[in-house]
Every structure is written in structure tokens, then in C-alpha cells.
Amino acid sequence: MDFKGKVAAITGGAGGIGAALARALHARGAKVAACDLDGAAAEKTGAACGGFGMAADVSNEADVARFINAVERRLGPIDLYFSNAGVGFSDGPLWGAADAPNRVWETQWAVNVMASVYAARLVAPKMAARGAGAFVITASAAGVLHQIGDTAYSATKSAAVALAEGLAIAYGDAGVQVHCLCPQYVRTGMTKDLAAEMTGVDGMISAEEAAETTLKALEDNRFLILTHAVTGEHFMRKAGDRDRWLKGMRGLRAMLVEKLGRPF
Numbered sequence: 409m410d411f412k413g414k415v416a417a418i419t420g421g422a423g424g425i426g427a428a429l430a431r432a433l434h435a436r437g438a439k440v441a442a443c444d445l446d447g448a449a450a451e452k453t454g455a456a457c458g459g460f461g462m463a464a465d466v467s468n469e470a471d472v473a474r475f476i477n478a479v480e481r482r483l484g485p486i487d488l489y490f491s492n493a494g495v496g497f498s499d500g501p502l503w504g505a506a507d508a509p510n511r512v513w514e515t516q517w518a519v520n521v522m523a524s525v526y527a528a529r530l531v532a533p534k535m536a537a538r539g540a541g542a543f544v545i546t547a548s549a550a551g552v553l554h555q556i557g558d559t560a561y562s563a564t565k566s567a568a569v570a571l572a573e574g575l576a577i578a579y580g581d582a583g584v585q586v587h588c589l590c591p592q593y594v595r596t597g598m599t600k601d602l603a604a605e606m607t608g609v610d611g612m613i614s615a616e617e618a619a620e621t622t623l624k625a626l627e628d629n630r631f632l633i634l635t636h637a638v639t640g641e642h643f644m645r646k647a648g649d650r651d652r653w654l655k656g657m658r659g660l661r662a663m664l665v666e667k668l669g670r671p672f
Contacts, residue, residue, distance in 0.1 A: 409542070409585070409627050412437030415459075415483045417476065417531075419466050419523065420493030422449035424596030425546065425589075425622075428615035429490055430457045432623055441479040443471075444493065459483055466493045467518035472526040485538065488626075489531045491524040492546040492589075496565075502557030502672035513560045520547075520564035524571055532575060536582035542626055543584060545572040549592040549639045552632075553646065556661050557672045565590075576631055585629050587622075592636040594618045611636070 416433045420426040421442025427449075430440045434457035444450035447463025454461030460482060464471040479486055495516055503512070524545045535541025548555070551565030572588035579586060593612045618635045625633040634640055646653040665671055 409629070411488075411623070414438045414487040415479065415485060416440045416488040416490065417479045417486050418442045418453075418490040418492055419464070419472075419475070419527075420444055420546070421453045421461060422446040423615075425591065425594060425615045425618050426490070426492045427453045428619035429492065429622060430454070432616070432619040433488070434458050436623070438488070439483050441475075441483055443475045466491075466523035466526070467515070469522075469526045472523060473530060476527065476530050485534065486531055487535075487540070488542045488544070489527060490544045490546070491527050492544070493519060493523060494546060494548070494565075495519045496548070496550075496555070496558060496561035502670075503559070504672055505559045508558070508560045516560045516564045517567075520561070521567045521571060524568060528571075528575055532579050532584060535584045536579050539583035541584050542587065543575060543579075544587045544589060544622070544626070545569075545575075546589045546591070547572065549590050549634070549636070549642075551588075552590055552643050553639065554657060556657065556664060572631070585626065587625060587631055587633055589618075589622055589625075589633040590635075590639060591618050592634075592639055594635065 411433055416438045418426050418430055418440060421430055422444035426442065430442055430453050433440050439459045440454055440457035441459040442450045442454040442461040443464035445465060450461030452461065462475060462478060464475045466472055528543060532543055545568050547568040548565040550562045551569040554562045569588055572586055576586035595612050595614055613635055621635050622633050
């Protein structure tokens with residue numbers, strides 16, 4: 409895929425992977441629009457990357473539509489849509505499997521799943537009509553594995569993976585590339601407060617590394633984007649023997665409970 413001259417729309421573009429994607433795309437000649445709850449930071453990202461930025465709450469369907477309409481009006485048809493905004497375990501305490509309050513489940517469902525649904529309804533059919541485009545959902549390694557201490561995050565990110573699969577099945581033959589980004593720990597605002605005992609197991613990478621891996625996957629038209637090679641190894645073990653994998657995860661949880669000094 410040649411990114412030169414393409415119009416890219418990125419949610420969650422104020423920082424982290426979203427901002428890194430914006431910079432990487434701009435370096436390849438794309439025009440980038442970014443949105444985020446932090447509108448000032450999103451505007452800074454977009455203005456530096458050949459486009460614009462704006463405030464938007466992607467859990468609100470009208471806000472998603474407003475962002476997409478602004479991109480089409482100001483920059484042109486969207487060639488690349490990155491449904492990247494997410495919310496999860498950094499935004500509160502670690503919870504037991506079903507202990508998180510309803511507000512946590514509802515917020516994560518709205519941001520991690522429905523925001524992509526809203527965007528896909530508006531963007532994917534237009535891409536299919538043109539016979540080209542890419543729609544990228546940022547899920548998480550938790551979507552194919554599990555994030556100990558945040559079942560709501562794992563469940564909604566698993567749903568995001570399934571949504572991406574459904575879009576790929578529905579639109580792949582119409583020339584639309586669909587991709588599912590499943591990063592493990594990346595140095596962003598979402599991971600900054602996590603204990604080293606948790607993030608150190610498989611290591612942390614930079615947002616820039618995650619962005620480069622993502623764009624390479626778009627060039628190769630590869631659906632599943634893994635920022636850590638070990639994610640695929642873990643997933644194969646999980647698929648091959650679920651009982652053994654669950655036993656191993658219980659062991660990992662016990663180790664974390666002991667090191668962190670609190671149950672979850």
C-alpha cells in the first residue's frame with residue numbers, strides 16, 4: 409500500500425499509538441485527521457500531520473459521525489480509518505473477574521466496541537463502493553489472550569477482534585483491507601501506572617515501534633497485527649490446550665497477587 413496522498417482518520421489521536429500512527433503516516437505522505445477527548449492535543453497532532461484535529465467522544469455515535477463528516481468535508485474521502493481510541497485497565501483499580509461495577513463494563517463496551525461499529529457503518533460501505541481502503545481496529549493482545557485483573561477489558565477487546573473479523577469477511581472481497589491491531593504492553597498513558605511485575609513479563613515497546621509494525625502490516629495486507637512475536641506463541645498454546653493455558657494463567661495471577669500484595 410502506498411500511503412502518499414491518502415486521507416487517514418485516527419481516533420484516540422492525542423497521544424500514544426494514535427499520535428505515533430499519525431506521525432508515521434504523515435512521514436509517508438498521508439494527510440491525517442485526529443480526534444480525541446483531549447481536543448487540544450488532537451488538534452496539535454492533526455495540524456502537525458497535514459490535516460486537523462478535534463474533540464470527539466467516540467462512545468457517542470453522533471460524535472463519531474461528526475468527526476467522519478469533518479474529515480470528508482475538509483480533506484476528502486477517507487482512505488484509512490484507524491479506530492484506535494480505547495479505555496481499560498489503567499483507568500481504575502484491578503478488579504476480580506466480575507467485580508468491576510456496571511459503569512466500567514458499559515464504558516469499555518461503548519469505547520472499545522461500539523465506537524468501531526459506528527465508524528464502520530459510515531466508512532466501510534464507501535470504501536467498498538470505491539473498491540479500496542483500509543479499516544483498522546485497535547484491539548489488544550488481551551483480545552486474543554487475557555488481561556489479568558480486567559475481565560471487562562479482555563471481554564470487550566475480544567469482541568473488537570470478532571468485529572474486525574466480521575468486517576474482513578463482509579468487505580474483504582470488495583477491496584477493503586481490514587486489520588486488527590493487538591498490541592501487548594506499549595509505553596503509553598494507558599500503561600504508565602501498571603506495575604513492573606505485570607508489564608515486565610513480555611516487555612514493553614514504544615508507540616513508534618507499534619506504529620511501524622502496524623503500517624508494515626497494512627503494506628502486506630495482513631489481518632492480525634501483533635506487536636510482540638510472543639503473543640502469537642501464547643495464543644497457539646492457548647488454542648492447543650485451553651486447560652493447560654488456564655492453569656498457567658492462574659499461576660501467573662498468583663505470582664502477581666503475591667508480588668503486588670493485594671488480591672484481584
